[in-house]
Amino acid sequence: MKLTFIRHGQTDLNKDSCIQGGGIDQPLNETGIKQATGAASHFNPEKYDLVFSSPLQRAKKTAEIFVKGKKKINFDERIKEMDFGEWDTLKVNDLIKKYPKGFNQAGYVTNGYLRYAPSGESFEDVARRGSEFIDELISKYPDKNILVVCHGTLIKTLVAHYFSNGNLEVFEQVENCAISEFEMTEKLSKVIRYNQILY
Template structure:
């Protein structure tokens, strides 16, 4: 199986440097829409046998742009972005000032955030739902090419599930509309690329 992930286009929540998790269903902004169209011009949707997307607006719109109306888009709730709980929508600057121990040197929230945001999703639960999705894809499409349009943190965890036993903190967030590709043969996974930009 080959599986390619695309991160959704930019939203105003991204632009404002706020946490944009499962509780924030933002649409693409104008810049995000324009850039997605430019990237999609260099993308061949016909290579893929099946297309999945997070049901969130920003992912669905990006999926429609990249598939150009030529593919059925299957929505799957397991592809929802990471749930930050009460922290969803908070500005990163505010988090960094109040809770410096949960922000890593790259400015990303680490797994320790849960001690301050108890309603948030744990890394373990996140890894479990990502793993369930990946296992199902491999069972259904062992010799096919799968396209998944989703979210920055979710794609980090997909990579982590495959390569680092769920340690998402070892991966940076891909740019908006960037791609990651993995190839799986006989249960062995290789990363072909990560954060590939098309425009």
């Protein structure tokens, strides 16, 4: 199976460097729409057999821009963004100052954040639901070319799950509207490209 991930375009929370998880349903802002439109101009949706999207509107709108009305979009709750609980919508820099043990040296959230946002998901929770979705695709559609439009932390967590034994430090954060491609089977997986910006 060939699997392509695209992260949604920018929202106002992205612009303001705020936490934006699965419990927050923000639309794309003007920049996000331009990013998606620009990236989609280099993109042929007709080469994909199936298209899936997170049901959150920032991913849904991005998917609609990319497929240009040429493919049906299937929605799945398992590919929503990680839920950051009480931290959602808060500014990252403020959280780093107040809760440094919730971040790594690069300024990315770690599981340590759960002591301050107990209703949030762990990275293991996200990997579990996301890999259940991916494993189902591999089983059902081993010879298909599949597009998945979703979220940055979800994509990074899944790539770490399949390619670095869950080590999130190996992969950089995914940019808005960046594309990542993989070949995946039940026995072997290969990275074709990761976090490539098309616009």
